Structures are given as C-alpha cells and as structure tokens.
Amino acid sequence: MATSDDETNPxxxxxxxxxxIELKLGFFPLGxxxxxxxxxxxxxxxxxxxxxxxxxxxxxxxxxxVTIFFRYFFRNECGRNNVEFQLSDGExxxxxxxxxxxxxxxxxxxxx
Numbered sequence: 399m400a401t402s403d404d405e406t407n408p409x410x411x412x413x414x415x416x417x418x419i420e421l422k423l424g425f426f427p428l429g430x431x432x433x434x435x436x437x438x439x440x441x442x443x444x445x446x447x448x449x450x451x452x453x454x455x456x457x458x459x460x461x462x463x464v465t466i467f468f469r470y471f472f473r474n475e476c477g478r479n480n481v482e483f484q485l486s487d488g489e490x491x492x493x494x495x496x497x498x499x500x501x502x503x504x505x506x507x508x509x510x
Contacts, residue, residue, distance in 0.1 A: 414458060417485040420492040421453040423466065429499035432468070435476075437495070440465040459487050466495045466505060477505040 421439060425432040436447045441457075441464050462485055467478035477497045485491055497505040 416459050416487045417457055418490040419455050419457055419462065419464075419485065420490060421448065421455075421464075422492060422494040423448060423450045423452075424495070425450060425497040426499050429497065432497060435468040435470055437466055437468045440467075440480075457485060459485050459489075461485075462491075464493050464507075464509075466493075466507065468497075470501050473501070476501045477503070479504040479507045481507050481509050483509045 419441070423437050423439075432450070437450065438445050439448050440446075442462060461482065463480060463482045465478065465480035467475040470476040479495070481493060483491055492510045494508050494510070495505050496507075
C-alpha cells in the first residue's frame with residue numbers, strides 16, 4: 399500500500415521515469431575501516447542507506463539535491479557533502495562521491 403510519503407520519495411516514485419541518476423560511492427583504499435560504515439544518500443530530502451559501490455536509478459526530470467554522508471562512531475554525519483543539478487528527459491547524470499581517510503572533512507563530490 400502506497401503512502402503519501404511514498405509518492406514524494408524519489409527512490410520509490412517510478413511513475414513515468416525519464417532520466418537516470420547514477421551513484422558512485424567510493425573511498426581511499428587505505429581507509430578500509432570505511433567498509434564498516436554505511437553511506438546515506440539523501441535525494442531531495444529522502445534518505446536511503448547504501449553500501450559502497452555503484453547504483454543507478456530512474457527519476458522524473460527536475461531539480462535534484464543529493465547529499466551523502468556516513469555515521470562514524472559517535473558522529474552522525476561524517477564526510478557530508480552535497481550537490482544540486484537539473485535532470486532533463488533522457489539525460490544521465492553521474493554523481494560521484496569519494497571519501498579520503500580524513501573523517502572530519504567533507505567527501506569529494508562531482509556531477510557529470
């Protein structure tokens with residue numbers, strides 16, 4: 399059963415998808431302890447946990463705000479960074495997030 403939250407959540411809204419957002423979540427190899435941290439991807443205010451790796455989602459065209467962070471010990475939002483972009487019909491945007499081994503700095507993000 400769909401709820402009103404489901405209809406506004408871009409991860410769950412698959413009505414007539416037209417564009418694609420690819421997520422690439424990675425980290426510096428010597429920061430292997432990040433394997434035990436689960437990144438949270440927030441698209442337009444809707445958080446979803448993801449493992450490190452590559453993902454692809456279809457969305458309706460529009461403006462998107464993507465924020466990525468992870469929990470590390472007692473800090474809830476380590477490496478937090480965000481990007482905003484416009485997604486058009488048939489367009490694919492790749493959002494890359496790369497975390498260096500310095501936990502208290504923002505991760506590197508780019509959109510292509």
